[in-house]
Structures are given as structure tokens and as C-alpha cells.
Amino acid sequence: MSEFPSTTAAAGPIPTKDVRPAREPVTTDEVDRRILTVLARDARTPNNAVAAEVGVAPSTCLARMRALRDSGVIRGYHADLDPAALGRPLQALVSVRLSSGARGRLRSFTDRIRARPEVRSVYFLAGGDDFLLDVTAVDVADLRDFVVEELSAYPEVASTETNLVFEHVRGTAAGL
Amino acid sequence: MSEFPSTTAAAGPIPTKDVRPAREPVTTDEVDRRILTVLARDARTPNNAVAAEVGVAPSTCLARMRALRDSGVIRGYHADLDPAALGRPLQALVSVRLSSGARGRLRSFTDRIRARPEVRSVYFLAGGDDFLLDVTAVDVADLRDFVVEELSAYPEVASTETNLVFEHVRGTAAGL
DNA sequence: CCTGAAAACATCGATAG
């Protein structure tokens, strides 16, 4: 089994049937893309509203949405929560480098890490660092605790580097 | 006016009414958090089902969801698309450093950048680099084109550093 | 791909704890 089974994956207990990780492109037409654009902008847009916006019948739109979901083009639908509004006003990017002997346990290590409430997402990297964590924190002490006690405490971790995030904005095109 | 008006922001033409950026925490109780957990996992869960899952009446659930949306705790709902399935199998993180004189034009520069289809998100950083781009590409040539022609071509850009992303996974807790 | 009809759901106001 590969160390990196897919280019990307969705979160936690997914509302998923049997979505394949999609190593190869799925054929999509203009209608599909317009559906995706609408759902990327507002995932709670009712099916019939999506249909009206892209100019197809609701039944057709529904079938397409399901196909896109089942084929893995749509990985899931997620509410975008504001960490600051939830009492986590600090955001940071933490680069982590593992000791060379620990690379084999990378997966189990990151599985533990990504379940933590601080962690928004994990990037597995090809470069000098092994991975990058997008994290939020209640305050600097909380951030320090996470880095020092949750990361650096493990012998697998060779080094970390923390960069504060002033602001994080989504791309406008959202993957299209 | 501040250079960084909010800690985070949502994408493009948002389906938003007047959601404030939420600099301060919003008071939420256990019911709210459970609603948020459900919606973070599957944003298309019907109000009915959310209500049943968290154990409140649908009317109550609906009112809370709206309050959470209006107070800015929920920034939006987005379909999570798989770039690989859409013909963009390459993902990378590009760190960008601007020339010191160009920092004042940072906002207009990044506004142009983030509208590009390659850009999934933009992190404004406090450290040595000015910002970090999460980008996808069709192939290496496409990636190179973006970095060389879209970034390095501008005099504002002092330097860039590109790191390939093997895999990107969402945190399990999704912001709670 | 569409239409159409039945079932499920969202939404509101009134009422009450």
C-alpha cells in the first residue's frame, strides 16, 4: 500500500457512500461545472435552485449532483466555521520535520494529530518539511502548548516552525 | 483602516446577507456546537435531520442555524471539490515574499492572485514570507507557468518557494 | 433529457411551558 493513497481527502466521519479518491480525471461537461460552481459557492443551495441557475430540470440536476458525489468530484459538503467566532482567534501554520527513522510512522502520527481540535488541515509535503499544519488556538499559550506538548514532545518530531496567520481567504475559483 | 480587517474570510460572491467578520467570540452552547459539528461534516444535512441528531425541535434548530449564520460563526457552506478529479492532479504550496516597498499594495496584488483558478486559498503570514498560496495545477508545466508568469513576473514579488503537496486532509474536528 | 405527481421538508405564526 502506498504511503499517500490519494492527492487529497475529506474530513472525519464522512457522509460518504463509497467515494473513490479519484486518481484520474472524471469527465465533466459544462453543466457539471456550473453545478459545481454553484455548490462551491453555497453548498446549501436547494437542488431546484441549482437546476434553475444552470438551466436544467431539477431531476436532471439531482442525478448529476449524485453522480458528481459518487464519482468523487464532490468530496463532501462542509460548513465553513469561523474559528475566531468560536473562541479561537489565533491561526498559525506549523511546519513539521520528522526524524528520518520516523517517516514510516508518519501516517499514524498524523492521524493522531489531525484529530485534535486545533488542527484545521494537514498538508503532506514533498520538500524539506514532512508536513504543514493549519491550526487555530485560543491564545498564544494554547498555541505554545500545542506545538511544545503535542508536537515537539514526540521523539518522531525533529523540528517545528510556527508562522502566525494574519488572514486566510479562500480562492475565488474554489477548485475550478 | 487595518491592513487585515479580519482573521479569515470566505470566497468570492458569497451567498451572504451581512455576516460580520467576528473579531470577538460569539456565545454558543452545547446545542449550537452539536449543530455546527453536524454541518461541518455534511453541510447539506436537512434541517429536520440536524434537529433530530442534536435532539431539538426543527423550529429551534432552524432558528439556531440562522443565528449562527448571521452572527458569522458559520461563514458559508461549500462543496469540497477534488482537484484531481477535475483534471488538476498537482497541488503545491507557494510561499511568496514581496519587496518591502510593495507591502502597501499587498491587498490588491493578492486580490488579483486569488481569482485565478489555480488558487485554492491564500494565507497572509506574520513571519518572513508575506503569504502562502495553496494552488493546484494540471501538470508541472502549468505549475511552473503560474509561479513564473503569474507570480515572479511581477516586480512586487521578491521571491517564491514552491513545495509539492502529496496529500491534503482536513482536520477531523473542523474548527471546534 | 424531460414532465408530473407523491412524499418529505422548510417555514411561519400562534400557543404554551
Add this chain to the structure above:
DNA sequence: CTATCGATGTTTTCAGG
């Protein structure tokens, strides 16, 4: 603040053309 009820319009869903 929360829950329940009932009425009304909308949305989803599926059978079939």
C-alpha cells in the same frame, strides 16, 4: 429561551415517457 402544533408552500424523489 424552548417546544409543539398545524397550515402552507417548496423541495426532493421517483416513475415513466
